[in-house]
Amino acid sequence: MSESNAAAQLDLTSVEAYLEANLPGFKGPIVAEKFSRGQSNPTFLLKAASGSYVLRRKPPGVLLKSAHAVDREFRVQSALAGSDVPVSGMHLLCEDDAVIGSMFYVMDYIPGRNFVDPRLQDLSNDQRSGIFDEMNRVVAALHQVDLGDVGLEDFGPPGNYFERQIGRWSKQYRASETETIAPMDELVEALTIQDAFDDGQRTLVHGDYRIDNMMFAKDGTACLAVLDWELSTLGHPYADLASILMQWNMPPGDEGRGLAGVDRKSLGIPTDQEFVETYCRRRSISSIDSLGYCLAFSFFRMAAVIQGVKKRALDGNASNPERAMKLGSFVKAFAQQGLKSLDMKG
Secondary structure, rough: OOOHHHHHOOOOOHHHHHHHHHHHOOOOOEEEEEEOOOOOOOOEEEEEEEEEEEEEOOOOOOOOOOOOOOOHHHHHHHHOOOOOOOOOOOOEEEEEOOOOOEEEEEEEEEOOOOOOOOOHHHHHOOHHHHHHHHHHHHHHOOOOOOHHHOOOOOOOOOOOOHHHHHHHHHHHHHHOOOOOHHHHHHHHHHHHOOOOOOOOOEEEEEEOOOOHHHHEOOOOEEEEEEEOOOOOEOOOOOOHHHHHHHOOOOOOOOOOOOOOOOOOOHOOOOOHHHHHHHHHHHHOOOOOOOOOHHHHHHHHHHHHHHHHHHHHHHHHHOOOHHHHHHHOOHHHHHHHHHHHHHOOOO
């Protein structure tokens, strides 16, 4: 998006005045560019005399209850500073809607590489293997964060995570439903009537952990920051693991962003089984039960999320309307994959 269009979506005069009053060391003037990513919460690169920053805000308009929780994003990333889970440095959270019309936070801008297509076609096999191993390392580290040490013991409600999430996202989906999608109705019913998987594990979960929500070093395979923490909470760690496998089951390319049909061995990319086994070794787990159920849940939740994105596009509130409508077209495909996953063993 051009600078002028970005400025039209962000009151730069108000932002500059607020940051000069509240962010030590900040100095304007500001030039803003809107990132094409960040469908849920509009995200902007701020270039100022004192350096570059990232501003992430709630979108305008009427919002679904509990959605777009930028305050939770700010809290969890602040808590993880200095941990084995790389995050951007948090500067401040503005809860006063009067400043720019909605809550926002400002964090460090981290220059690096962001990969949309998990095939990583411009990298060597060794580099691909390193990127995927780093992705595995970080998600295992996330699930081993001591909640007491980082002050996140109350970051999510108690009880069965999958049962709670299915109830929440079923309501969200119905609230943003624009047409009848039979596979989605069938998946919601199937997940609702089955006993939700629960083996007692309760960890910090990202909620949308995938390669395009990570920043990597420009000249290496190290992860510099995990992005987009809107769906983070306390829950079951296998939901994050299933979220990764879910994405890989989608068609390759910029839209599907998956690995379906890709010869992974020839590219140095691990199979689902190899990735899961490596994760288990890192967490000292012998095996994972009910992965099919967890995968079906991941397809269901993502379908509900992108249905909400489509609804915002139709209502005129989407961050990127054209891309939002394209994402919305995948609801049926995600639901169909979720139904197939329920039949998986293990």
